[in-house]
Amino acid sequence: QVQLKESGPGLVQPSQTLSLTCTVSGLSLTSNSVSWIRQPPGKGLEWMGVIWNNGGTDYNSAIKSRLSISRDTSKSQVFLKMNSLQTEDTAMYFCVTLKLGSYFDYWGQGVMVTVSS
């Protein structure tokens, strides 16, 4: 069955860089696109960006200057890097498959990231 599992540091200091990994099983990254979505505590969902099945990327313009999404297809992993973190970046970060460029079908359990000194 399809599984996505996020991993990364739970705590990041302000102004530092966040690095997260999404390990995918049950499907191929060359046939499926993967997005990152985040959710601040008690708030709604924000789409961050996508790495398409062909390796191209698109980002939310609100955070584009700080964000990079990449992948290693041999390890079936997708990576998120975001720099210049601030307290408002504190959130649960989800990796999610994006089907046909339209809806988010398989969701990871999420990883909580707190930005604090």
Next chain:
Amino acid sequence: DIQMTQTPSSMPASLGERVTISCRASQGISNYLNWYQQKPDGTIKPLIYYTSNLQSGVPSRFSGSGSGTDYSLTISSLEPEDFAMYYCQQYDGSPYTFGTGTKLELK
């Protein structure tokens, strides 16, 4: 960015009740609208895609409708496992944006 506004933000309801959640887009989105359910433990699953198509495995008590800027999710008869948060999401324009959320609570 296309803004998505859901009403109500919270809804007390009873088992067996029929409920409808509304989602309004800041501009027409041509039925490019999905619905998701988030359980209290944080897990999220898709319910409906392209306005009215049920995701595989989703019970038939869930249905979606709408057009233009106005969309809705209806649950015909609430079951205990339906008490959760619900989000709409548009994919007519980038960035993908989600609704403000509706919390369905047990009355």
